[in-house]
Every structure is written in structure tokens, then in C-alpha cells.
Amino acid sequence: MNLAVAFFYLFSALMIASAFMVIAARNPVHSVLFLILAFVNAAGLFLLLGAEFLAMILVVVYIGAVAVLFLFVVMMLDVDFAVLKQGFLQYLPIGALIGIIMVIELILVMSGWSASQASLGNAGAPTPPDVSNTLALGRVLYTKFVYFFQAAGLVLLTAMIGAIVLTLRHKSDVRRQDIGEQNARDRKQAVELKKIPFRTGV
Amino acid sequence: MMPLTFALAHSLPEIFLALGALVLLLLGVFRAGGRDWIISEAAIAILGLALLSMLIDANGTSLIYDDAFVDDAFGRFMKALCLTGALVSLLLSREFMAREKIDFFEFPVLVLLATLGMLMLVSAHNLIALYLGLELMSLALYVIAAFHRDHLQASEAGLKYFVLGALSSGMLLYGSSLLYGFTGTISFSGIAAALKGDVSLGVVFALVFILSGLAFKMSTVPFHMWTPDVYQGAPTPVTTFFASAAKMAAVAITVRIVMTAFPGLQLQWRQIIVFIAILSMVLGSFAAIGQTNIKRLMAYSSIGHMGFALVGLAPGTQKGVMGILVYLAIYLVMTLGTFAAILSMRVNGHYVENISDLAGLSRTRKMMGFFLSMMMLSLAGIPPLAGFFAKWYVFLAAIDAGLYPLAVIGMLTSVVACFYYLRIVKVIYLDEPVATFDPVSREVTAVMVLGGLGVVLYWAYPGPLVAAAEIAAKSLF
Numbered sequence: 001m002n003l004a005v006a007f008f009y010l011f012s013a014l015m016i017a018s019a020f021m022v023i024a025a026r027n028p029v030h031s032v033l034f035l036i037l038a039f040v041n042a043a044g045l046f047l048l049l050g051a052e053f054l055a056m057i058l059v060v061v062y063i064g065a066v067a068v069l070f071l072f073v074v075m076m077l078d079v080d081f082a083v084l085k086q087g088f089l090q091y092l093p094i095g096a097l098i099g100i101i102m103v104i105e106l107i108l109v110m111s112g113w114s115a116s117q118a119s120l121g122n123a124g125a126p127t128p129p130d131v132s133n134t135l136a137l138g139r140v141l142y143t144k145f146v147y148f149f150q151a152a153g154l155v156l157l158t159a160m161i162g163a164i165v166l167t168l169r170h171k172s173d174v175r176r177q178d179i180g181e182q183n184a185r186d187r188k189q190a191v192e193l194k195k196i197p198f199r200t201g202v
Numbered sequence: 203m204m205p206l207t208f209a210l211a212h213s214l215p216e217i218f219l220a221l222g223a224l225v226l227l228l229l230g231v232f233r234a235g236g237r238d239w240i241i242s243e244a245a246i247a248i249l250g251l252a253l254l255s256m257l258i259d260a261n262g263t264s265l266i267y268d269d270a271f272v273d274d275a276f277g278r279f280m281k282a283l284c285l286t287g288a289l290v291s292l293l294l295s296r297e298f299m300a301r302e303k304i305d306f307f308e309f310p311v312l313v314l315l316a317t318l319g320m321l322m323l324v325s326a327h328n329l330i331a332l333y334l335g336l337e338l339m340s341l342a343l344y345v346i347a348a349f350h351r352d353h354l355q356a357s358e359a360g361l362k363y364f365v366l367g368a369l370s371s372g373m374l375l376y377g378s379s380l381l382y383g384f385t386g387t388i389s390f391s392g393i394a395a396a397l398k399g400d401v402s403l404g405v406v407f408a409l410v411f412i413l414s415g416l417a418f419k420m421s422t423v424p425f426h427m428w429t430p431d432v433y434q435g436a437p438t439p440v441t442t443f444f445a446s447a448a449k450m451a452a453v454a455i456t457v458r459i460v461m462t463a464f465p466g467l468q469l470q471w472r473q474i475i476v477f478i479a480i481l482s483m484v485l486g487s488f489a490a491i492g493q494t495n496i497k498r499l500m501a502y503s504s505i506g507h508m509g510f511a512l513v514g515l516a517p518g519t520q521k522g523v524m525g526i527l528v529y530l531a532i533y534l535v536m537t538l539g540t541f542a543a544i545l546s547m548r549v550n551g552h553y554v555e556n557i558s559d560l561a562g563l564s565r566t567r568k569m570m571g572f573f574l575s576m577m578m579l580s581l582a583g584i585p586p587l588a589g590f591f592a593k594w595y596v597f598l599a600a601i602d603a604g605l606y607p608l609a610v611i612g613m614l615t616s617v618v619a620c621f622y623y624l625r626i627v628k629v630i631y632l633d634e635p636v637a638t639f640d641p642v643s644r645e646v647t648a649v650m651v652l653g654g655l656g657v658v659l660y661w662a663y664p665g666p667l668v669a670a671a672e673i674a675a676k677s678l679f
Contacts, residue, residue: 147267151322151334154220158315158338161227162345165308166360 008048015041028074036067053134209266211259212273215252215281216321222248223314230307242296245310249289249317253282263677265327269389272327279527279674280324280454283534287447288317290538290649294545295439297643298553302437304350312349313443316342320451324458329378329388332455336374336419340367343448347436359435366418366428374415380408390463397466406470412459413474419452421501422508423481433501438553441497442541445504446534453508453530457515457523461678468518475516480611482509487618496544497555499622500537503581506619507533513612514596517603520675525595527671532592532660536580539653543574546642546650557626562635570639573654575627580657582623583616588660 018037025031039062046055131139141149210217222245230241256278263274292313299305319339326332344367348360382388384405385396397405418425433441460471486506493499511533514525546567547554564571580589593616600609660667 144268147270148330148334150220151331151338154223154315154318155334155338155341157224158312158341158345161308161312161315162341165306165312165345166348166351 004048007044011041011044011048015045029071032067032071032074035070036063039063039067051133053132053137056134208264209271212264212266213271213325214255214258215285216318216325218248218252218255219314219318219321222251223311223318226307226314227311230311233307241307242292242299242305242310245314246289246292248314249285249292252321253285253289256281267331269391270328270331271322271325273325275674275677276454276458276523276527277325279670280450280530281321283450283530284317284320284324284447284454287450287534287538288313288320288443290542291439291443291446293645294442294538294542294649295437297646298437298439298545301548301551301553302350304437306349309346309349312342312346316346316443317447320447323451324454326455326458327390327462329382329390332459333371333375333378335451336455337371339448339451340371340419343367343444346440346443347432349440350437353435353437355435356437359432362428362435363432370415370418370425372415373411373418377408377411377413377415380404380411384408390459393463394465397464399466401467405467409464409467409471410474413456413471413478416452416456416459417478420449420456420508420512421505422478422512423485423505424478426482426485426505429505430498430501433504434495434498434555438497438541438545438555441500442538442545445500445537445541449504449508450530450534453511453526457526458678460515461518461523465518472516472518475512476605476608479509479512479516479608482506482512483612483615484509487615490619490622493622494557495555496547496557496560496626499557499626500540500544503619503623504537506615507581510593510596510612510616513600513605513608516605516608517599519599519603520679521602522596522599523678524668524671524675525599527674528595528667529592531667531671532580532588532657535653535656536577536589539573539650539657540577540581542646542650542653543570543577545646546570546639548640548642549637551640557629559637560626560629561633563630563639566635566638570650571630573650575630576654576658578623578626582620584620586661588657591660591664 015038018034018041021034022031022038025034039058043055043058043063046052046058226241226244226248229244233240260275260278263272265272292310295309295313296305299309316339319335319337319342322331322335323339324335326335344360344364347363348357350356378388381393384402385393387393387396414425418428421429433444436444460475464471482505486502486504486509490499490502490506493502507529511526511529514522514529516522544555545553547559549559560574563574576587580587583589583593593612597609597612600606600612
């Protein structure tokens with residue numbers, strides 16, 4: 001058994017175990033931490049497949065951004081997970097049934113899989129043998145697919161504008177920090193000397 | 203690989219809109235004034251500039267951006283309609299948005315982005331470009347539907363449109379993925395080449411899902427459920443934009459994908475198109491009868507009109523496509539004119555939208571009464587107004603292709619539809635006046651008058667439009 005196979009089983013086993021712990025852990029913060037562990041192991045699997053770009057993106061985006069955001073949400077929203085989990089045993093049979101049906105379907109699909117000749121002949125770009133996949137992706141992303149790249153950027157920008165337009169409210173009774181104004185204050189505006197008569201108190 | 207300048211020159215309108223939207227967004231954010239009108243005027247100028255830029259090199263067909271984007275006569279014709287619709291909608295929006303106190307700078311920016319999405323959609327030549335264009339358009343439209351966010355109906359309209367729109371995107375994507383699986387390519391011409399001869403049932407599934415997704419955007423039956431609520435709930439200028447520019451883009455991409463990607467499946471898609479067209483015409487005619495709100499009535503009217511336009515697609519001939527193009531151009535003029543009239547319905551500073559509010563308009567506001575009546579008669583398709591010729595071209599194409607039942611049903615439903623259009627004319631001319639409308643701004647009046655004159659005088663000089671539509675239709679074959 002060579003090293004790659006050993007690592008494959010290590011990553012897979014850890015990933016399945018941590019995925020199970022995500023739903024089994026009592027503490028929601030632990031769930032999110034297990035989710036991060038599952039992501040790390042998935043990144044390891046991608047590395048074994050030779051998809052180092054995907055692996056790094058998974059670490060940066062899913063762990064660095066998405067999972068940490070989850071963590072914040074879980075910590076800030078006071079959700080009582082014990083209450084949420086109360087019906088777990090009650091719904092277990094039907095959940096298990098659906099899960100088993102899906103597994104059977106997956107097995108049927110995978111065993112009966114055949115790609116049509118027409119589609120194989122048309123398949124886009126084969127992976128070039130002498131470049132790393134980060135380089136290969138970069139080469140097509142900014143040349144061949146530059147139109148899609150820019151268009152996707154505009155779609156995301158639109159989503160951002162939309163979210164701000166529909167939710168941001170400028171309240172007039174809220175004091176906002178204005179750093180320029182703060183810095184422009186000098187001693188005369190900020191401090192006032194008052195003469196207080198002796199022994200009278202303030 | 204084409205030189206970059208070539209690609210840029212053939213996508214000038216898109217580039218103007220994209221850069222324009224970004225610049226206006228920055229301008230709006232840094233001015234931080236909340237409401238001001240420079241942005242809206244600049245957006246109108248950018249749309250005009252994009253419209254003009256298409257005149258620079260208006261010849262031939264070129265595939266750019268690695269065959270994802272096609273610049274042809276069909277695309278240019280439809281883009282001109284989209285840009286006109288967007289430009290006039292923005293023009294009409296200025297007074298309304300200011301009076302309703304929702305004239306934020308984001309509105310013109312979102313309209314520009316939506317229009318950009320429409321142009322990309324019209325020019326899409328593969329499935330990814332189609333989806334990106336569609337999403338850019340739809341996302342911006344969801345937001346502007348709910349732009350009046352303190353208004354309950356507008357929020358409801360936005361939410362409804364968003365949820366159902368997401369569903370339709372899902373269907374479109376499912377169809378696209380099936381199609382890619384069966385053909386191994388995303389390019390329209392590649393798909394057409396792979397689908398010669400016998401095709402498997404899976405491809406027909408893909409076709410059904412893709413057409414369902416697009417039928418949603420065209421708001422044709424059975425994917426029309428959102429239309430009345432959204433048209434009624436959204437701010438009126440937004441409804442104008444939905445009914446004009448957004449429809450143009452959706453029909454354009456439907457025609458393009460059917461003609462360029464599925465020429466080998468004509469029998470299959472013709473069934474779907476005929477089905478959709480008949481249902482839309484019937485529902486558009488009958489459901490509008492009981493309406494009291496004019497925006498809701500226009501929603502049903504637009505469903506019916508999309509059905510009529512699709513009659514031209516069913517034959518799958520060049521003549522039919524020409525018919526659709528003429529139909530859409532005339533429908534655009536009628537819609538914009540009608541909505542300009544709806545935007546003039548203001549009593550004591552409040553916008554009203556009931557048909558009964560129009561009572562006696564011919565006595566209180568003679569000119570508006572006349573032009574709105576002309577618009578209604580034209581929507582009904584009464585000769586010699588433009589709407590009649592629009593229907594004439596599509597029905598003629600259907601009859602030429604031997605689709606007699608479709609043409610007969612179309613004519614019968616348009617007779618039924620006459621009822622509710624004529625009812626409005628009756629309310630305008632025969633009922634007793636109830637209230638006098640407030641004076642309206644010059645641009646709204648101008649749009650109404652121009653639309654009315656175009657509708658009334660179309661028969662005198664139909665040559666240029668028909669010729670342009672003919673050239674545009676030829677580029678697809």
C-alpha cells in the first residue's frame with residue numbers, strides 16, 4: 001500500500017467521522033469546528049487528486065470565509081439547539097428511509113453510467129500535461145473566459161447593490177462616527193476651563 | 203483568437219453600459235446626496251450613447267469572446283428595442299420617483315445593469331452567456347420591483363418575483379445541464395450540430411426545461427402567475443420597464459435559442475410553442491375582462507400579447523421571425539405610450555390606477571383621452587392602427603406554414619380581447635367625469651404623444667421598420 005492510498009483513507013475516514021460529528025455534537029460551536037475539519041480533509045482529498053487550486057480555494061473560501069461566518073452566526077444568534085434536536089429520534093426512521101433511497105438511487109446511477117460518444121468527442125479542453133492546474137485555470141479564466149468572468153463580476157456587484165438598497169436605512173437619530181471631524185477638533189473646542197468658586201462644589 | 207479591439211468594437215453598447223453603471227455608482231456613492239437627478243440624466247445619456255454606438259458598424263455577423271457572444275442584425279434590432287424601452291422607462295420614472303420620494307441614485311444604476319443583462323442575453327451564443335445575462339437582468343429586476351421598500355405591495359411583488367424567478371432559473375439550469383450532458387458542448391451552433399438526426403428523449407426533456415425557464419421570463423402561460431401581482435405591486439415606471447425592455451430580451455433569446463440551437467428539433471419545440479401561445483392568448487383575453495386596476499389589466503394584456511408574438515415563432519420560418527420582430531417593435535411603442543398615460547393619472551397629488559378613474563377623460567383632458575383610446579384600440583388590433591399590422595404579420599406567417607388552428611384561435615381570442623380594450627375607450631368617452639387629473643411633466647406627455655402618433659400613423663410609412671426586421675430575421679437563417 002503506497003503513501004497516497006494511505007492518505008486517501010486517512011482523509012476520507014476523518015472526513016466522514018467529522019461530518020458525522022457535525023450533526024452529532026451537542027454544542028453548536030463544536031459542530032462548526034467539525035465542519036471546518038471536514039473541509040480541511042476534503043481539501044486534502046483534492047490535493048491527492050492533483051487539484052491543488054481547488055484545494056486551496058476550499059481552504060481560503062470555505063474555511064476562511066464561509067465557516068467562520070457560520071461560527072459568528074452561531075455565536076451571535078442565541079439558538080437553542082437542544083430544542084431543535086428534540087424530535088431527532090421521532091423523525092429518524094423517515095430520515096433514514098429517505099437516505100437509504102438516495103443511496104440506492106446513487107448506486108443505480110453510478111452503475112448504469114455511460115457517456116454518449118458525441119459528448120465525449122466534444123468535451124471542452126483536456127488538461128494540458130505540462131502545466132499546473134492553477135496556471136491552466138488562470139490562463140483560460142482571463143483569456144478564453146474573460147467575458148464570463150467579467151459578467152459574473154457584474155452579477156455579484158448587482159447582488160451587492162440590491163442588498164444594500166433594500167436593507168440599508170440611514171437613521172437620522174443615530175450618532176455616526178466622523179473621523180475627519182474628530183481629528184479637526186482642537187483644544188479650544190474640546191476643553192473649556194471654568195472658574196468654580198472655592199468650597200461650593202460643582 | 204480575435205484581436206481585442208475587434209471584440210470591443212462589436213460589443214460597444216455593452217461596454218458603454220457596464221462602464222457607465224460603474225461610474226454612476228461611484229458618483230452616486232461619493233456624492234452621498236441620497237437623491238439627485240444628475241445620475242438619472244447621465245443614465246439616460248448612457249443608454250442613448252449605447253443606442254447610437256450600434257450604428258457605427260451595423261453590418262454582418264461576428265462571433266466574439268470565444269464564440270460566447272454574437273453580434274448580428276437580429277441582436278442589433280432587439281438591442282435597439284431593449285435600449286429604447288429602458289431609456290423611455292427611465293425618462294418616465296423621473297417624475298414618479300421624485301413624487302414618491304424613492305428617487306435614489308441606485309435606481310438608474312440598477313436599470314443600467316438590468317439593460318446590460320438584457321443586451322448580453324440577446325447576444326448570447328452559448329449556455330453560460332445565456333445564464334449570466336439572464337441572471338444579471340433578473341437580479342436587477344428583482345431589486346427594482348421592490349424598490350419602494352416601505353410599500354407593502356412593492357415588497358410583496360419583489361419577493362414573489364424573486365422566489366418564482368429563482369425557480370425558473372433552476373429549471374433553465376437543469377435543462378442546460380441535461381443539454382450539455384447529451385451534446386457535450388455549450389455553444390448553440392455546437393448543440394445544433396450534435397442534434398442532427400435522431401435525438402434521445404433526454405434532449406427533449408432539456409428543451410422543455412429550457413423553454414419553461416424562458417417562458418417564465420416572457421410571462422407566458424403556464425408560467426405567468428407572478429405577472430399580475432408584480433405588475434400591480436411594483437412602482438409604475440418599473441412596471442413599464444418590465445413590460446417593455448425585459449419582455450423584448452426574453453422573447454429575443456427564446457427566438458435565438460430555438461432557431462440556432464434546436465433547428466433539428468423543430469417538430470418538438472413547435473408543439474411547446476404552439477401550446478404556450480394558445481394558452482397565453484386565451485388567458486390574456488379572458489382573465490383581463492374582470493380587472494378593475496389598469497396595471498393589472500396591462501399585465502394580462504402583456505401575457506396575451508406574448509402569446510400573439512409566439513404565434514410568429516411557431517412556423518420557424520424567416521417570415522415568422524420577421525413577424526415577431528415587427529410585433530415586438532410595435533408592442534414596445536404601444537406599451538410605452540400606454541404606461542406614459544398611466545403615469546399621467548394623478549389626482550390631488552396621488553397616483554391612481556383604477557380604470558374607473560379614467561371616466562370622462564375625453565372631456566377633462568381631450569388629448570390624453572384621444573391618445574390613450576388610440577393605444578387601447580391598437581392593442582386590440584383594430585385597423586388601421588399599428589397593432590393590427592403587428593398581428594397581421596404573425597398570423598400571415600402562421601397561415602403560410604399551414605398552422606390554421608393556431609391562427610384561427612389567435613383571431614378569435616383577439617376578438618374577445620377587444621371587449622376589455624373597448625371598455626376602457628367607453629369609460630373614457632361615454633362615462634361622466636369624476637375627477638380631473640393633475641398636470642403632468644413634459645417628458646411623460648411627449649412619450650404619450652409620440653407613442654400615440656406612432657400607433658396612428660404607422661400605416662403611412664411602415665417601410666423602414668419592416669425592412670429592418672427583414673434584415674434582422676435573415677441573419678438567423
